[in-house]
Amino acid sequence: MTKDRLKIRHISVDFGEHVFLSNGVPVKIDPKALEVLQLLVENAGQVVTADAFMDQVWKDKPSAPEVVTSAIARLRKVFKKSGISDELIVTVPKLGYRLELPQASAEPESAAIAPDEMRRQKLPWFSAALVLALLISLAFNLYQGFRQPASINLNGIGEADVKPAPESEVTRIYILRHTEQTDWESEDPGLSGAGIARANYWKTVLQHVEFERIFTTDFTRNIQTADILASDSGLELEYYYPLSFDVLKFLNTIRGQQVLIIGHSNTIPDMINRLIGETRYPPMSHLDYEQLFLITIGKDGDTISTQLHIETPFSSAEHAAQ
Numbered sequence: 001m002t003k004d005r006l007k008i009r010h011i012s013v014d015f016g017e018h019v020f021l022s023n024g025v026p027v028k029i030d031p032k033a034l035e036v037l038q039l040l041v042e043n044a045g046q047v048v049t050a051d052a053f054m055d056q057v058w059k060d061k062p063s064a065p066e067v068v069t070s071a072i073a074r075l076r077k078v079f080k081k082s083g084i085s086d087e088l089i090v091t092v093p094k095l096g097y098r099l100e101l102p103q104a105s106a107e108p109e110s111a112a113i114a115p116d117e118m119r120r121q122k123l124p125w126f127s128a129a130l131v132l133a134l135l136i137s138l139a140f141n142l143y144q145g146f147r148q149p150a151s152i153n154l155n156g157i158g159e160a161d162v163k164p165a166p167e168s169e170v171t172r173i174y175i176l177r178h179t180e181q182t183d184w185e186s187e188d189p190g191l192s193g194a195g196i197a198r199a200n201y202w203k204t205v206l207q208h209v210e211f212e213r214i215f216t217t218d219f220t221r222n223i224q225t226a227d228i229l230a231s232d233s234g235l236e237l238e239y240y241y242p243l244s245f246d247v248l249k250f251l252n253t254i255r256g257q258q259v260l261i262i263g264h265s266n267t268i269p270d271m272i273n274r275l276i277g278e279t280r281y282p283p284m285s286h287l288d289y290e291q292l293f294l295i296t297i298g299k300d301g302d303t304i305s306t307q308l309h310i311e312t313p314f315s316s317a318e319h320a321a322q
Helices: 031-042 050-056 066-081 115-121 125-147 193-205 220-230 247-253 270-276
Strands: 005-008 013-016 018-022 047-049 089-092 095-097 171-177 215-218 235-241 258-265 291-297 303-309
Touching: 031 050, 031 066, 031 095, 047 050, 050 066, 050 095, 066 089, 066 193, 066 220, 171 270, 193 220, 215 220, 220 235, 220 258, 247 270, 258 270, 270 291, 270 303
Parallel strands: 171 258, 215 235, 215 258
Antiparallel strands: 005 013, 013 018, 047 095, 089 095, 171 291, 291 303
C-alpha cells in the first residue's frame, strides 16, 4: 500500500487515476468518497477527525458536517458490495473515523495436478447429478421461504421457538422510514437537504433513547439516515433484507434490547404486522416521513404497538434546495 494506491485482496484503488477495481472490474464511486478514502489511507491506523475531512476534502466547497457521514456510508457500502466483509472503516465515537487494514493472509499455492491425476479426480456422472439435484432442492426451499414469509402471533410462540427471558426483560423496537431522498429517478439516491435536516431532527427526538443496535437496509438513503442517528452512539450499522426477514430469528437476536430499524414506506407496515402477529397497519404513502413506530414486547410475549405522528418544525420544501 502506498499513499496513491490501495490493495486489499481483490480490491485495487488508484487514487491518482480515480479508479476503484473489484476483481479487475471498475466499481462506480464518487470522487468525494474516494478522497475521503485516500485521507484515511494516508492516516491508516489513526483517527481522522470530521474537521480534517472538511478541511481537506471539502475545502473548496463549504458543506454541512453530514457530508462526511454520508461519504463514509457510501464507502462502507462499496466495500460490502465488493465482497469485503471486514469492518475497514471504524467509527471512533465523538472523534472521527479510523481505517483498519486487514492482516495480509498468504494463500498457499495449489499443487500442480498431472493430467492423469486430474482424470482420476473427476466426479462420476452420478455424483455430479446428485450435487445438481441438491442445489435445485436448496434453491426451491429458499424460494418457498421467500414466497411465504412467516406471520406469527407472539403470544403463541413456545419455549422451543423463543429463548426464555429474564424477569425484567423488555424488548423495544423503534421503526422509522428513511428521510427524504434527492430524486426518484436514480437507482440508489442519497438524502436531500431536507432528508439530512429531518434525520437530524429525528436524532434530537430520540436523543434520550439508548439504542443497543441499529438495523438498516443497504440503500444509500437508509444508510445515510441511520448514520446520522448513530453518529454519537459509536454503534456500527447492521444490515437486514426485507424479503428474507426472519421474524423469530430477529426477535431471539434482540431479546431484551432497545433497537432501531430504518426501513421503507413499502416494507415497514408488513414488517410491523409480522412482528406483532396481526394485520393492523395499512400501506404507507411514499410521501410520508413523519411516522415513528414503537413495538414493546414484555417478558411474557405481550405486545404493544404504537404509531406516533411527529410533525417536524419545517417542511421538506424549505430544505429541498440544500
